Amino acid sequence: MHRRRWAILGVLMLSLLIVVLDNSILNVAIKTIATPAPTGLGATQSEIEWAINSYTLVFAGLLFTAGLIGDRLGRKKVLLGGLVVFGIGSALAAESGSPGQLITYRAVMALGAAFVMPATLAVLMNVFERSEQPKAIGIWAGGVGLAIAIGPITGGALLDHFWWGSVFLINVPIVLIALALMVWLVPDSRDPKPGRLDPVGVVLSVLGLVLLVYGIIKGGELADFTDAKVLATIIAGVVVLIGFVVYEKRSDHPSLDVTYFRNKVFSAAMAAIALVFFALMGVTFFGVFYTQSVRGYSPLESGLLMLPLAAAQMIFAPRARLLVDRFGNRATTTAGMLLIAATLAAFAGFEADTPIWLLEVVFFLMGTGMAHIMTPTSVVIMQALPREKAGSASALSNTFRQVGGALGIAVLGSVLATSYRNGIEGKLGALPPGLRDTAGESIEATLGIAEKLGPRGQALVTPAYDAFLHAMHVTALWGTGVALIGAVVVAVFLPGRPPAAEAGEREPELISTGD
Incomplete structure (x- = not known):
């Protein structure tokens, strides 16, 4: 047990913070980046999806290898190197002159982030004894919630005062602080028998x-x-x-040890993580356009609206373990999944004049559901494998989270785009053919063209809102269906409540065998 383990956890969370923060900051900036130059880059909806997914896919694709390199070379070295690359990528992304450059530099950022994420959990598992690991993982998961909270607010505040690139440049000073603290505090560790690349x-x-x-x-x-x-x-x-x-x-x-998935509990926990992020990333994507384009909130106000989601995660992620101890993994995670499904279904009823407090309640419940999925599944996954495979387990859970999120943005973003185009196409007859195709791409594209046309374009505004709201309702119902599938998976496969005599002491065995 390391005497400075709690200080080390703080440094690890700072490193984790910027990696997670970056995606949640970008969510608020989506609309600004879609705005034509000089305000933004004039990115189309598909380019925005790629700006998010170029990061996600490189991140997910390299996590296994990054975890193995950390196990082999030493986690501290890999953490430091990853942070440096992430900082350089952030500085380049801030100065992007086109959507294509932004997509490329986001991939560079992901290259760095892929080495940071698994190493943070691997170091955590190394400096904490098994008895303290659930508590430390709970705090670590709460850090993810904190990043989700700070991201949109920080992003909104920056966009209110500076240009869009400031949402990436903010990473650079945080990287420098994290590097200094890490050199000072974090011990190096490696796997005595690392895997081959x-x-x-x-x-x-x-x-x-x-x-x-x-x-x-x-x-x-x-x-x-x-x-x-x-x-x-x-x-x-x-x-x-x-x-x-x-x-x-x-x-x-x-790099992907398929034998891990013979353990049904492990597989179900992985599926739960992938499905919850599939649903949530898709919702965040359309939620920004709903609050900013339809409801007219500024980026900062839009960021503040996300606070209840993050507050709920920060409140419940460290405490979710108490529910698991009392009711078991199965009941806790299934309830979390059903809560997520209910909140997504609520989006299918939102209109342009829905009271904003209802949106806040839905966000709070969504964060509550997430906390009661992420903490139990993270503990199940990390404890299902031996300690020396911590990097591998961490990489796997993060890969499934990222792939689930990337597919969520791709699939639900495509459902949104298809529904929107089908809804608006009939209203674009008065536009020249070239403009008609562009205007059908997204609500931002339609509203941008309407603004350029002046008084003649006003007739497009209401149809654009109507088409978007219908597309959002359809997309939300797809997300609900995915979350319900997740609820069924965890209800069937995750372990229930341990027998009273075994609770606590025999937990590692319980996790690997079911009940």
């Missing part, structure tokens, strides 16, 4: 995911999933991912 597996997994997500986003952009190119790309992505799983099964040094 798996470059073929990494290439196959990233290529498969990029093809799959590209096909889904392209289908939404065209509002046509039967298009030959769209279908070919999606099928190619699925085939490459199947090839990845087959290759990993046969490899003697896989």
